[in-house]
Amino acid sequence: xxxxxxxxxxxxxxxxxxxxxxxxxxxxxxxxxxxxxxxxxxxxxxxxxxxxxxxxxxxxxxxxxxxxxxxxxxxxxxxxxxxxxxxxxxxxxxxxxxxxxxxxxxxxxxxxxxxxxxxxxxxxxxxxxxxxxxxxxxxxxxxxxxxxxxxxxxxxxxxxxxxxxxxxxxxxxxxxxxxxxxxxxxxxxxxxxxxxxxxxxxxxxxxxxxxxxxxxxxxxxxxxxxxxxxxxxxxxxxxxxxxxxxxxxxxxxxxxxxxxxxxxxxxxxxxxxxxxxxxxxxxxxxxxxxxx
Numbered sequence: 001x002x003x004x005x006x007x008x009x010x011x012x013x014x015x016x017x018x019x020x021x022x023x024x025x026x027x028x029x030x031x032x033x034x035x036x037x038x039x040x041x042x043x044x045x046x047x048x049x050x051x052x053x054x055x056x057x058x059x060x061x062x063x064x065x066x067x068x069x070x071x072x073x074x075x076x077x078x079x080x081x082x083x084x085x086x087x088x089x090x091x092x093x094x095x096x097x098x099x100x101x102x103x104x105x106x107x108x109x110x111x112x113x114x115x116x117x118x119x120x121x122x123x124x125x126x127x128x129x130x131x132x133x134x135x136x137x138x139x140x141x142x143x144x145x146x147x148x149x150x151x152x153x154x155x156x157x158x159x160x161x162x163x164x165x166x167x168x169x170x171x172x173x174x175x176x177x178x179x180x181x182x183x184x185x186x187x188x189x190x191x192x193x194x195x196x197x198x199x200x201x202x203x204x205x206x207x208x209x210x211x212x213x214x215x216x217x218x219x220x221x222x223x224x225x226x227x228x229x230x231x232x233x234x235x236x237x238x239x240x241x242x243x244x245x246x247x248x249x250x251x252x253x254x255x256x257x258x259x260x261x262x263x264x265x266x267x268x269x270x271x272x273x274x275x276x277x278x279x280x281x282x283x284x285x286x287x288x289x290x291x292x
Contacts, residue, residue: 001134003196006189007277010059017172022068028231029076031068033058038065039288041098042125044092046109046132047218048202048211050075056130060281064288067100071111073210075201083213085221087116093124095172102126104288106275109134120226122144127291128230129284131237132270133251137246151219158212169211170203178202184241184269194274206221227256234260235287237280241269263288 005011005280007262013110014033021028031051043054052066052075058066073079080087086241106129107115113134119125157168168174179198183191205211227234234257238250247264254262262281268275 002200002273003193005056005057007056010062011055014059014062020230021095021098022070024091024100026080026091027074027078028072028091028095029070030095031070033060033066033068036065040065040067040104041129041284041288042096042100042103043068044073044105044107044111045116046111047214048074048206049245050201052197054106054273056277057059057086057106057281057284060278061285063285065100066253067103069095069099070216071114073202073206073214076208078258079206079210080213083210083217084111084230085117085217086121087123088114088217089121089123092118096124103264104129104291106131106284108132109270110214112223113218113221116223116226116230117221119232120229123232125232126233127288128232129237130234131222131272131280132239132242133236133250133253134218134246135222135224135249137220137222138277151215154212154215162208165208169205169208169289172199175199175202181243182266182270183275184267184271185275187288192274194271197274197285201226219244226262227253230257230260232259233287235274236262236285237268237283238262239265239268239276241267244270 017032019030021030045053050070053266054068065074070077073083097220104127105125106130112130119128157165179195179225183194185191236254254260265276265279272280
């Protein structure tokens, strides 16, 4: 039985609608929350997730029109023909042009890479927010061995016969291991809910190929490689216990942008959107208010 979200009451109070949009030739599932007349914010989730992962932040932004698509190949959105980082970036530029031209745009984790590359390529966005941004190349950092092992895992899942490959990708011990590695909260109820979220939504993808291609893009690219080409003001939201990108690298990342500020949340790791959404939403709200 699903565990109720700690943020369910806040989210349920918001007007919601779901629709499909054909974006750059890809049928895209789009989820909107809040007042349709309010300033728009497009949120892009991370690898293997879908729109549900960013709903806790959405729940704490009641005065905005928040728009959360499922990334191509995940959730309810069709896969891209070839899921390179350039293809993801082109899809996002087209999506924003279709559903909310000039909106502010947020990306979490792998979504931060997609948003950064889209912005560097001409994304029509007013402001950029990057949560748990990926600042260091996974294949070059201190966790290079872990990244190579994960790449081998996804390649094996893609190479095995269909049934065996799908079983490997969705194996409960592996999904739970990923969840336990990232969750830092000591709140047992919150931790159980986080694990339930990953159990329910971490294996909703179009194909094994789309998962492998997305993972390959996620470990071969970073926000930092295009930061100097992003013209918009940028808000970075980092965490002091993030095992994916050390906090020292987040401080270095900030200096690579033309105009960026960094806010650090404490006692949390790579799951800011689950563990400290209220704090993240407060930073986002203040940053976007500057433009108004």
